Amino acid sequence: MQAEQLPVHNTISQAAALIRASDHVVAMTGAGMSVESGIPTFRGKDGLWTRYGQPPMDGFKRFREDPVGWWQKQVNRQMDAHMIELRDALLAAQPHAGHHALVTLERAGVLHHVITQNIDGLDLKAGLENLIEIHGNRSRLRCVGCGRRTSLGDFVPQEPPEPCDGCGDVVKFDTVMFGEPMPSDTMTAAREQIDRATCVLAIGTSASVRPASGLLWIAKSQGATIVEINPFETKLTSICDVVIRTTAGEALGHLAGMFTQSAAERPDGPVSEVRYGA
Numbered sequence: 001m002q003a004e005q006l007p008v009h010n011t012i013s014q015a016a017a018l019i020r021a022s023d024h025v026v027a028m029t030g031a032g033m034s035v036e037s038g039i040p041t042f043r044g045k046d047g048l049w050t051r052y053g054q055p056p057m058d059g060f061k062r063f064r065e066d067p068v069g070w071w072q073k074q075v076n077r078q079m080d081a082h083m084i085e086l087r088d089a090l091l092a093a094q095p096h097a098g099h100h101a102l103v104t105l106e107r108a109g110v111l112h113h114v115i116t117q118n119i120d121g122l123d124l125k126a127g128l129e130n131l132i133e134i135h136g137n138r139s140r141l142r143c144v145g146c147g148r149r150t151s152l153g154d155f156v157p158q159e160p161p162e163p164c165d166g167c168g169d170v171v172k173f174d175t176v177m178f179g180e181p182m183p184s185d186t187m188t189a190a191r192e193q194i195d196r197a198t199c200v201l202a203i204g205t206s207a208s209v210r211p212a213s214g215l216l217w218i219a220k221s222q223g224a225t226i227v228e229i230n231p232f233e234t235k236l237t238s239i240c241d242v243v244i245r246t247t248a249g250e251a252l253g254h255l256a257g258m259f260t261q262s263a264a265e266r267p268d269g270p271v272s273e274v275r276y277g278a
């Protein structure tokens with residue numbers, strides 16, 4: 001599409017114009033956002049599954065069959081090698097310029113909600129307030145029965161957690177496992193945001209993991225404008241109004257700068273000189 005031919009700073013100006021014309025702006029972030037904080041993806045050239053092989057896709061079923069055995073493997077570091085690498089990366093990760101820029105946009109009143117597919121908690125760590133973690137958060141536990149969540153913070157469980165206080169059912173990480181139904185509260189909240197959205201920023205998402213990706217097509221069908229921020233072409237590209245072909249850290253940093261510069265400086269100042277983030 002034509003937008004792809006333009007230099008990055010032109011597409012950022014176009015995105016800023018769409019955002020200014022919108023009264024409810026929602027961002028959806030995917031694995032590409034986390035990569036810039038050193039968290040490996042599953043798929044792709046350097047992905048965990050590419051290097052270690054794709055694990056069975058029935059993780060939730062196996063957890064339900066033997067939750068105590070599952071937790072014993074966790075606390076004794078007997079999980080699959082790719083899960084150990086992922087856990088260690090999650091523990092070490094810090095928010096990058098893109099996360100801080102989302103916070104800047106939120107505080108400037110131009111970004112109203114973020115739906116993330118990532119489980120790293122880096123949006124919260126950066127200080128984002130209006131956030132839906134659609135695939136859960138690794139630093140929380142969640143009861144399989146009643147859905148009650150408890151925060152672990154930086155604590156790494158050393159033994160299997162007790163059953164739920166409220167209903168007695170088993171407790172797992174809040175992270176949505178393969179084969180596990182999406183928690184209905186977060187899906188409902190995400191759908192409400194998509195229904196209100198007049199502009200959606202699709203950031204670092206390959207738009208291939210359902211049901212989260214379906215929300216982007218719903219937004220488009222309901223008349224929202226779509227801005228893609230991704231170094232790579234995706235399934236979403238053809239329906240986007242503006243495509244910014246660079247990393248989340250760079251694009252969001254420049255975008256945030258356009259909303260925090262003085263009126264005299266914007267909108268045509270050189271983006272390379274824009275200051276942004278925390």
Ligand SMILES: [Zn+2]
Binds near residue numbers: 143165
């Ligand atoms: Zn419960």
